[in-house]
Amino acid sequence: MTALMTDTWWMTARRLKAWIRQPALLVITLVQPAIWLFLFGNLFKKVVQLPGFGSGSYLDYLVPGVVVMSAVSSSMWAGMGAIEEIDRGTLNRFLVTPVRRSAIMNANLVEQAVSTAVQSLLIVLLAWAAGAEFSGGIGGVAVLVVASVLLGAVFAAMSNTFGMLIRQRETIIGLSVFLLLPLTFLSSAFMAPALMPEWMRHVAAANPLNWALDTARAALSASPDWGIVVIHGAWLLALAVVMVGLSIRTFRTYQKTV
Numbered sequence: 001m002t003a004l005m006t007d008t009w010w011m012t013a014r015r016l017k018a019w020i021r022q023p024a025l026l027v028i029t030l031v032q033p034a035i036w037l038f039l040f041g042n043l044f045k046k047v048v049q050l051p052g053f054g055s056g057s058y059l060d061y062l063v064p065g066v067v068v069m070s071a072v073s074s075s076m077w078a079g080m081g082a083i084e085e086i087d088r089g090t091l092n093r094f095l096v097t098p099v100r101r102s103a104i105m106n107a108n109l110v111e112q113a114v115s116t117a118v119q120s121l122l123i124v125l126l127a128w129a130a131g132a133e134f135s136g137g138i139g140g141v142a143v144l145v146v147a148s149v150l151l152g153a154v155f156a157a158m159s160n161t162f163g164m165l166i167r168q169r170e171t172i173i174g175l176s177v178f179l180l181l182p183l184t185f186l187s188s189a190f191m192a193p194a195l196m197p198e199w200m201r202h203v204a205a206a207n208p209l210n211w212a213l214d215t216a217r218a219a220l221s222a223s224p225d226w227g228i229v230v231i232h233g234a235w236l237l238a239l240a241v242v243m244v245g246l247s248i249r250t251f252r253t254y255q256k257t258v
Contacts, residue, residue: 004100008100011103015081015110029074029115030119033066033067033123036070037059037123037127044190045058052194057133059130060134063123069180069184069189070148071148071149071151071212072209074112074116075154076159076172076179078108078112078155079160079164079172080169081108082108082164086163086167102248104251105244109157109244113149113152116152120144120149121145124144124145135222136224139224140219140220141220143215143229144219144220146233147213147233148212150237151236153240154208154243158243159172161243164251165253183209186200186204186207187207187209211233212236215228215236
């Protein structure tokens with residue numbers, strides 16, 4: 001275990017150094033969340049007047065939705081990094097070193113987790129500057145960030161799996177376009193469940209993005225419901241573990257083809 005953690009640390013440090021050298025990427029990934037936050041925040045701000053919406057401020061309601069949507073959007077591109085390292089031959093060079101194979105995939109996910117956490121905190125600060133209030137305090141914000149990181153791990157691992165198996169950038173792009181908006185609108189990201197059609201509520205109940213939203217909103221409320229936080233957070237964690245395990249297994253399959 002110590003060797004695995006050491007290898008993961010060094011592989012992660014390598015990826016984070018490359019990430020730090022490209023600050024423009026972080027700025028670019030914040031542009032879309034800012035648009036969603038201010039565009040939808042102003043366009044639908046009167047929706048809170050509908051009976052049953054359950055929130056006094058649409059901006060407060062919208063922030064968790066923008067955070068988790070951004071986590072999914074950025075994590076979906078993780079497979080691009082795997083494809084790039086395959087094409088450049090970098091990945092194959094690591095296969096002839098003593099580094100643990102699972103550490104190579106773990107580093108990809110840890111880098112994505114750090115990126116998601118930083119992005120989520122910046123969105124929260126942006127929303128706070130715009131007037132959003134977080135009744136759950138620092139604890140609620142922390143849960144929101146952790147939920148977004150777990151959700152990001154799910155989709156980053158899935159993206160890596162497709163990247164290793166298919167090795168085509170077009171597939172990653174198509175997967176992102178195909179999943180992002182349907183998953184977002186089939187959740188409570190922009191609309192309260194009470195105002196959604198019944199069939200949509202049933203679909204949302206099985207949507208991992210909605211699990212993250214339920215976890216975050218339960219912790220951000222003035223009277224946090226820690227039961228929901230634990231239950232839905234556990235679902236997210238279990239799914240993340242399964243998807244990470246799948247990506248590692250896929251990597252081992254890739255080894256047999258080179």
